[in-house]
Amino acid sequence: MKKQTVKLFAFVILSSAVLAACGKNKCAECHYDYGSGIVEIGEKCGDSLKVVEADGIVVNDTLYEVHCHEH
């Protein structure tokens, strides 16, 4: 019984770790609005996604807000 209990707790802890790890390296397709259309800038993941969402993108000295959506 003790072995079973240890196995159960090991399973729970392992599952939690796997679940917690999920989604850390998130990826999304990004674009910015230009005129009446949009300009795709491709897929961004992890830290680069974070940076582009926070800072936007500078094109020809103009700062554009970037929108990213998972695909």
Place this chain on the structure above:
Amino acid sequence: MKYFILIALAFLPVQTIFSQTINGSVIDAISQSAVPFANVIVVEIDLGVKSNVDGTFEIQGKLPEKFTLKTSVPGYETSILSINLQNWDGKIVLNSKHIELDEITVSGPQSALQKENAIRIETKKLSELNAISNVNLGEALAQIPGVYNTSTGNAIAKPVVRGLQGIRVVSLLNGLRIENQQWGGDHGIGLTDLGIGSVEIIKGPASLLYGADALGGVIYYIDEAYAPQGKSELGFQTLNFSNTLGTINKLQFKRSSDKSRLAVYGSYSNHADYQLPSGKFAENSRFSDYNFKMSYGMNSSKWAMQIRYTLNGSRIGIPGHTHDSIIDFASFQSTDRGRKLRIPVQIFMNNLLSVENKFFTKRGEMSLLLGQTVNRLTEFEEKNTIPGIDMFLSNSLYHFKWKYNITEKISFVSGAQGMFQWIKNTNKGTEALLPNALMLDNGIYSVFSYHQKKWSIQTGLRIDQRIVKSLTAFNGIDKLSRNFESINFSAGWVRSSEWQTFRVNLSSGFRSPHLSELMSDGLHHGTLRYEIGDVNLKNERATQIDISYELQNEHFQFIVNPFYNYIQNFITITPSDSMVYNLPVFFYKQKELVHLFGSDFSLHYHPHFAHWLHLDASYSMIQAQENNGDAIALIPQNRLSSNIKFSFEERSKFYIQEIVFQHQFFSQQNRIAEYETNSSAYNLLHISCNIKWNLNNPIFIGAGVKNILNEEYVDHLSRLKNIQMPHPGRNFYVSLKMNLITTKK
């Protein structure tokens, strides 16, 4: 936290008490034959055993000198005995009954039989509410007369009691008040049914024990019983739904000895977008959650302690999100089903910790419950990595309660209760709905009870104070500091005989405006509206009269429960014709007087000639209006619910336990407030079949269909009504529940 643990430990008494062994037997009142496998529980300390094949049982451990013994087994009336060990012969006599008429309640002023309470307390076992499986706890609660569910798809469900919801409904888990940002229309219960055994509902402000806010009522969740004494159990349950391609998996471990009891639970659920009756999918209605729960109990003959911890984490897609000024409803429905979370998404984390110590005296008991809850709410709206909203809510609570029996007929319960709440926006969120703020609640109460043979009176008084302080100026509003005080009462009378119970209760309650109502000024993506508060709002005050009449015999039960709730300074969130960021602007306003009235009816018939048949029906009706007759928004549709249950006896190891048909009719709602729209009537039909395979470790198999007719409907309380998003279509489910291991010591 350090001080909290020290205070909790300070209440651990050090004493040497010798163990006792109690031997008893459970017998049938008429045949005097043994009743095997009855659950015998010492209520005060949650210690239970199962009677043997010959009806005998043995309880070992340190027991209070006087305690309440609850004995239950299917086919018999639950027995509640007040035991004094010095003069008890060990016999428990059970009367054969086909309808469960009475239950012991714990959320009332006394742990008493329902028929002795001057407040009507609705008690339901979760297994009963889930006879037809539900995706969430809110759906299960909505089986109870007078209780409804306001939902955002499958993921977010909030109970509505007598037409009131959100902050006006106080939820408690084993006495611990759950504070989880329930002011937000899109913030759910923050709890699943994991490890919960039953629920008690006090409708309206009748209870003085739980403080401010409960104008709609109190929902009191009670944990499942521990394993029977001397046993260890390892159990597993899985539920699979076709409509969301969803699964709910649960694992539980319980162990109980004569000295201590432990229960550990874990669960994980994951659902894709739900399917509409048209075959399309409600885009971004996907969600997942994980839960962990632990309870530990120990006792001596003069003291009992329970430590409980619950963790709930949810990731919820928000469907129907748009900033477009012209909304295309079809754009929220997709031909493809998605499961991967994407923005906008709401991430919830709830931690609930409580330590309860009870001290038994010759004439009563004293208890101290200390609790800490921490809630974190993060909403990602426009950006995947930068939250729009990120806020903490920390709540530290205490509840001291003293129950004292002056004589056999006269008793009182007095107590002091309070909480200290801290709301904080982290610096990660780009927006804030509320300023950083503190809230301090303190209250004292006393309730006296007088019992005669057939009738009882309960009357009490409560004094409360709430201080609300914002720590920062917010959207141009200066720092705020408000003090709210209130005195409330409850007085009730109940007369009960074997066949009928008549009860009248008059009570008052109050709710001080929440910070969100006072100081909101921002975009709330979850509710799709721009909300503006009012710092000058006053206390809401409610006065309710509640009458109930119950007629019952061995085969029949009829209950009628009318009420009238008169609320002064009723706060509503009122839509306007202004728009900000293409979302409608809503203002918090106060209505001078609101009348809420209605009734619940329920009927249970179990014919003598067909003991395998149970017929249940209930009807709930609610109306709410201002003094001038104008309707109040978001009042549920009247509901007629009918159940036919066929239950079968065990004739072989593999047998059908029950087949349940349920029909629900929701009538049209055309009493609507300004800017609200009518809701059409609809019918729902569900079926379930539950099978037991009685091996050494029994296996329970369930299968069923919800919304058999694939009815396309939008409930009046659905938060997706503004985008005309229907509820889920036909939903098949299968479930499997088994004990993997059961060991005796």
